[in-house]
Amino acid sequence: MADYFESDVVTKDYDPRIMRRILSYLKPYKSSVLLTLIALALATAGELLVPVLVRRIVDEALVPSWYAVEPGAEGLVRLSGDEPRVGGAAYVAARALAELPRSERARLESEGLLGEEPCYVADLDAGGPDRRAAAAAAAQAAGARREGRWAVLSQAELRGLGPEQARALRARDSAYIARNAPILLAALAAVLAASFLHIFLSSLIGQRIMKDMRMELFRHASTRSLAYLSRQPVGRLVTRMTSDVETINQFFTDVLSAFLKDAAVMAGVLAVLVALDWRLALVVALTLPPVLVATSVSRTRARDAFRRQRQWLSRVNSYISERISGIAVVQLFAREEASRREFEAHDRELLRANLGEMYVFAVFRPIVDFLATLTTAAVVYAGAQLIGARLVSLGTLVAFVNLVRMFYSPVTDISEKYTILQSAMAGGERVFRLLDADEAIPDEGRRAMPSPLRGKIEFDRVRFAYKEGEWILKDLSFAVEPGEMVAIVGYTGAGKTTIANLITRLWDAQEGRIEVDGIPIAELPLAGLRRAIQPVPQDVFLFSGTIEDNIRLGPEVSEERMRLAAAAVHADEFIGRIEGGYRALLSEGATNISQGQRQLLSFARVLAHDPAVVILDEATASIDTETERMVQRGLEGLLAGRTSVVIAHRLSTIRHADRILVLSQGRVAEEGRHEELLERRGLYWNLYRLQFGGKTEE
Amino acid sequence: MLREYRTALPYLREHRGRYAAGALCLLVVDGSQVLMPQLVKRAVDLVSSGAFSRREVLEVCLWMLLAALAIAVSRFLWRYFIHGSSRRIEAAMRDALFSRLMDLSAGYFQANKTGDLMARATNDLGNVRQALGMGFVTLFDGVFMTAAVLVAMFAQNPRVALLAVIPLPAITLLILGFGGMVGRRFHKVQELYSRLSGIAQETMSGIRVVKSFVKEERFASDFSEANDRYAEASLSVAKVFAFFFPLIxxxxxxxxxILILAGGRAVLGNAMSPGEIVAMLAYLEMLIWPMISAGFTVTMLQRGAASLSRVAEVLSAEPAIASAPGAIRGRPSGSVELRELSLTYGGAGRPALEGVSLRLPEGSTLGVLGRVGSGKSTLLKALPRLVEPPPGTVFVGGRDVLSLDLGDLRRAFGFVPQDSFLFSDTVAANVRFAVPELGEERFRRVVSIAALDRDVELFPAGWETVVGERGMTLSGGQKQRVAIARALAADPAILVLDDALSAVDAETEKAILAALLRERAGRTNILVSHRVSTLRNADLVVVLDEGRVAQSGSHAELLADSGGYYAEMARLQELEAGYGSGAAGRA
Structure with missing residues (x-):
């Protein structure tokens, strides 16, 4: 029972071994992963391209500015030579100026060769020959200085123009915008396609991996030994295969995919910032430490708050569900009021946990938003100074403002992603713990099953314990001859049921030998052994499905054999009366048929599989006398002509037995026929009077 | 949809101050947010004019920080006010729901599965909370934010603003259409998910059968098929999602x-300043979220309404069984009488009980025998009004049970139900369930009568052993014995054992019965059993058949009626025992 209540609380935040193991499931999908990464890179690049394009449009078309470089500067700076020249001065674009080496610009400034005011240089030819006149007229109206195709205006002169004239003068800028708009659209479309591919492919990989993992878990769990499985509540095994795997899926889709995307965007933004202007990038970097602090503080706070929330939520929910299931007991003992009080106390704790989680996010998110604005303000302030110093263009500043926004948007939900990462780690740990469970019955039998099996069974000094040190069987020895029916009786806990578990190797004995037809069972193939020797358990387990499904358990049993088996145990009688017959659906827990009918189905199931040996564990539950008779008739059909070991709870069974073994404290205490044993007035005699309602008290 | 929200009205009224404060904070956030691009615009225009002073820029930046501070504080506060309220309302509704469930009668729980009621207490309340919290916020914030941003944009340049917002309503439409599409696919996914876990659940529950018949492969192939289908369906949802967000x-x-094209033209024509285009860029970004959330808000509010009506269904369900007004207080004594008791379950064609009459004086023991479905359990349940008998048919302590206070009536009984349901608490707490203040001496006494002490004291954790879900760590017999001790704890006037020793071995059953009857001398007992050997301890035995009393009398009288069911049963059971001894005699 030790691990029945095994705590599922995982304390570690991040375990690289679990991470590596989760990631190892990616191996079969290498090419898809590669494609996903390419799509991710494309999508990110496209997203980053948008602000860069906007910056270019701002600088080149919306707010282009030039500075006059007076003649005589040729020796100080290298000009390309194709700058517009008006009145002897060369006009250098602000962006080109910002790119000049610091020393060169300083020289220009100190020599007084650089114009103070930014001005606008219009290209009068840009609109083509027919628009030239209109452009020239506009330049004229604004009072521009002209030389050839160029006209120079101050910013104020430019602003003073009416819409028509301004547009005529700025034909080059219109053309620039028109040229770049399709590029912008193409970038957006590329982002759309690449993002779709990226998200879809990561889901695809995630789903494939989940499928693999679930199948692996199912196969692994169903091949573990009962020694292992009986320690695991079914609910837990199912959770491993379903919801735990789902949390790992979340890891792939939400964390690995989205997180990578966020990280790529954030890194990309930083890279673009540095490429655009390292000074402003430095300003951004200086404002980051508080973000890091806030994130890491909120991360642990959020984790703790989330844990408390989950813990109380599950407590409250299981309290409700249990009180509903046990409502009759609550009402019978008039505990409604007490339950209410207890529930309200639980619910208050849950509310506190919920509010705690709310506070964490209520504090963290506004702080991050505030820090984003702080960064923006710092960038604007520093950017303005740099523009004033002609070190940075306006477009760069605008791009920075946009990029900072892009940078901060993933930060707000980083702690949520972190929580998902944690629950995926926890899920992974639980899943791997199941996959690492190596308790299985070794199937190393090299010898062929004797065919036909005669059915001789021999136990020789068998010792067995379910739990270490608590021996159930101590030196158990007995033999069952082919065709014999042996009944085993004994007090509860004498180890009767265990015998069936050992012969069919649902458990392996620790010591001693068990042989079938003279061959140790460990040397026989497991599947063959189990097919040949079949237990009929006390509690009949029926699967949801039809009666037919439950007898045949798969296509190996033909329909005809199923019918014959059902007839032999007299199950056909009640099946015929049920609507739908063999095709009738058994409801959950098979409550639509009686206890006795369930027993008969179980007999029919075993008989249909035609084992050489049957180990029958009779039901102890008290059933009414009529049902008992029905079961009795079925039993006769089942056992006819087979070797059988019956763990007997009914008088009629021991009467029919060829031999009775009386088990006590894990050994055979007495052995013989019913009458002989009664005469001995020993253990059996005593047991008989108690268990089978024999005459009065002593 | 508004009609459903009436259920939430009293709760909302209680929190109206917080909601008003929250709404005010949202307005501050919206206002400050709309201000922000204006500040950026001023900064850009200052810079692009080429003539600006350091102080002017600094001033703008400080205004930005001030606005950001107002936003941060107000954001915290609206979360505090609104999310806090929605969480509190959720908790209050959960309390109310639970409280109501405690009073509803067995019939209600038969008509409503546990899973469904749980869904109301969890998913539905969650949806209500979402609607009253996030739903309120997105609705309020969405409307005001959108309005404020649109006003700001149109004030700047109506033509450019109009052109730029054209694609936005498409986002809302997309979300609404998307909701339906995903809803259908998601439904399929959930169906397949529960099928998948159903197969896993069943295979693992029946693993002994699976292994014994060497059917591992067959179940694996069932699982594999369900697994494939589930993965496929999940992918079809993923495909929609993969397209959806990139499309937004x-x-x-x-x-x-559009803004760059149209706004650029305006800037070139001196109709807009460069700062204005930058501000518009920010405004457009601020509009995206309200457009997305508009779609979600509709879904959230609809879902909240549907969930509220499901919650309201439970809250407004009237307990079918309750104390009558002016019910008589005080525990009744232990005499029981039935007068022509007939009872038909709703929907059943045939009455479960028909004209049952009997008298059981205080201090005597009644035995009940009958086949499965003969009405035994119904008879027992009618006594403490777990099912409602007609007036004037069931009397406890000489009074019609319908006239007694329900709690007092039930406290007169100690009931050991057939399924011996235990709560996942310690064994000690389960024994003390009805009487938490049970003294140590009495505790020792009842666990010893139930023969529980020798088992439990061997457990490593003893009485503090936690009973697993539905008593998983205890054997069936141990559970039954805990249930017996629980019923004995309050020393009830009437003890009822509904076939409560079926999983206890014969030896222990005998010991328990003997101790029990000694302890209960002078008090009333009702025993239901299949075993004549148990029923012989009764002063009066009733044999039920198809809801009618087929026979009644003392053990001896019934035995004497050689044609009767009781005598036949006794003979059969005796015969088995007798055959044994007879055979022994012959040998």
Whole structure:
């Protein structure tokens, strides 16, 4: 029972071994992963391209500015030579100026060769020959200085123009915008396609991996030994295969995919910032430490708050569900009021946990938003100074403002992603713990099953314990001859049921030998052994499905054999009366048929599989006398002509037995026929009077 | 939809102050947010004019920080007020729901599965909370934010603003259409998910059968097929999602492109300043979220309404069984009488009980025998009004049970139900369930009568052993014995054992019965059993058949009626025992 209540609380935040193991499931999908990464890179690049394009449009078309470089500067700076020249001065674009080496610009400034005011240089030819006149007229109206195709205006002169004239003068800028708009659209479309591919492919990989993992878990769990499985509540095994795997899926889709995307965007933004202007990038970097602090503080706070929330939520929910299931007991003992009080106390704790989680996010998110604005303000302030110093263009500043926004948007939900990462780690740990469970019955039998099996069974000094040190069987020895029916009786806990578990190797004995037809069972193939020797358990387990499904358990049993088996145990009688017959659906827990009918189905199931040996564990539950008779008739059909070991709870069974073994404290205490044993007035005699309602008290 | 929200009205009224404060904070956030691009615009225009002083820029930046501070504080506060209220309302509704469930009668729980009621207490309340919290916020914030941003944009340049916002309504439409599409696919996914876990659940529950019949492969192939189908369906949802969010980004990018084209033209024509285009860029970004959330808000509010009506169904369900007004207080004594008791379950064609009459004086023991479905359990349940008998048919302590206070009536009984349901608490707490203040001496006494002490004291954790879900760590017999001790704890006037020793071995059963009857001398007992050997301890035995009393009398009288069911049963059971001894005699 030790691990029945095994705590599922995982304390570690991040375990690289679990991470590596989760990631190892990616191996079969290498090419898809590669494609996903390419799509991710494309999508990110496209997203980053948008602000860069906007910056270019701002600088080149919306707010282009030039500075006059007076003649005589040729020796100080290298000009390309194709700058517009008006009145002897060369006009250098602000962006080109910002790119000049610091020393060169300083020289220009100190020599007084650089114009103070930014001005606008219009290209009068840009609109083509027919628009030239209109452009020239506009330049004229604004009072521009002209030389050839160029006209120079101050910013104020430019602003003073009416819409028509301004547009005529700025034909080059219109053309620039028109040229770049399709590029912008193409970038957006590329982002759309690449993002779709990226998200879809990561889901695809995630789903494939989940499928693999679930199948692996199912196969692994169903091949573990009962020694292992009986320690695991079914609910837990199912959770491993379903919801735990789902949390790992979340890891792939939400964390690995989205997180990578966020990280790529954030890194990309930083890279673009540095490429655009390292000074402003430095300003951004200086404002980051508080973000890091806030994130890491909120991360642990959020984790703790989330844990408390989950813990109380599950407590409250299981309290409700249990009180509903046990409502009759609550009402019978008039505990409604007490339950209410207890529930309200639980619910208050849950509310506190919920509010705690709310506070964490209520504090963290506004702080991050505030820090984003702080960064923006710092960038604007520093950017303005740099523009004033002609070190940075306006477009760069605008791009920075946009990029900072892009940078901060993933930060707000980083702690949520972190929580998902944690629950995926926890899920992974639980899943791997199941996959690492190596308790299985070794199937190393090299010898062929004797065919036909005669059915001789021999136990020789068998010792067995379910739990270490608590021996159930101590030196158990007995033999069952082919065709014999042996009944085993004994007090509860004498180890009767265990015998069936050992012969069919649902458990392996620790010591001693068990042989079938003279061959140790460990040397026989497991599947063959189990097919040949079949237990009929006390509690009949029926699967949801039809009666037919439950007898045949798969296509190996033909329909005809199923019918014959059902007839032999007299199950056909009640099946015929049920609507739908063999095709009738058994409801959950098979409550639509009686206890006795369930027993008969179980007999029919075993008989249909035609084992050489049957180990029958009779039901102890008290059933009414009529049902008992029905079961009795079925039993006769089942056992006819087979070797059988019956763990007997009914008088009629021991009467029919060829031999009775009386088990006590894990050994055979007495052995013989019913009458002989009664005469001995020993253990059996005593047991008989108690268990089978024999005459009065002593 | 508004009609459903009436259920939430009293709760909302209680929190109206917080909601008002929250709404005010939202307005501050919206106002400050709309201000922000204006500040950026001023900064850009200052810079692009080429003539600006350091102080002017600094001033703008400080205003930005001030606005950001107002936003941060107000954001914290609206979360505090609104999310806090919605969480509190959720908790209050959960309390109310639970409280109501405690009073509802067995019939209600038969008509409503546990899973469904749980869904109301969890998912539905969650949806209500979402609607009253996030739903309120997105609705309020969405409307005001959108209005404020649109006003700001149109004030700047109506033509450019109009062109740029064209793609935005498409986002809302997309979300609404998307909701339906995903809903259908998601439904399929959930169906397949529960099928998948159903197969896993069943295989693992029946693993002994699976292994014994060497059917591992067959079940694995069932699982594999369900697994494939589930993965496929999940992918079809993923495909929609994969397209959805990039499409939204695309549409929002489209607004940027339109703005650059149309706004660029305006700037070139001196109709707009460069700062204004930058501000518009920010405004457009601020509109994306309200457009997305508009779609979600509709879904959230609809879902909240549907969930509220499901919650209201439970809250407004009237307990079918309750104390009558002016019910008589005080525990009744232990005499029981039935007068022509007939009872038919709703929907059943045949009455479960028909004309049952009997008298059981205080201090005597009644035995009940009958086949499965003969009405035994119904008879027992009618006594403490777990099912409602007609007036004037069931009397406890000489009074019609319908006239007694329900709690007092039930406290007169100690009931050991057939399924011996235990709570996942310690064994000690389960024994003390009805009487938490049970003294140590009495505790020792009842666990010893139930022969529980020798088992439990061997457990490593003893009485503090936690009973697993539905008593998983205890054997069936141990559970039954805990249930017996629980019923004995309050020393009830009437003890009822509904076939409560079926999983206890014969030896222990005998010991328990002997101790029990000694302890109960002078008090009333009702025993239901299949075993004549148990029923012989009764002063009066009733044999039920198809809801009618087929026979009644003392053990001896019934035995004497050689044609009767009781005598036949006794003979059969005796015969088995007798055959044994007879055979022994012959040998």
């Amino acid at each position: 980004s695309f549409l929002s990018g489209l607004t940027t492109a």
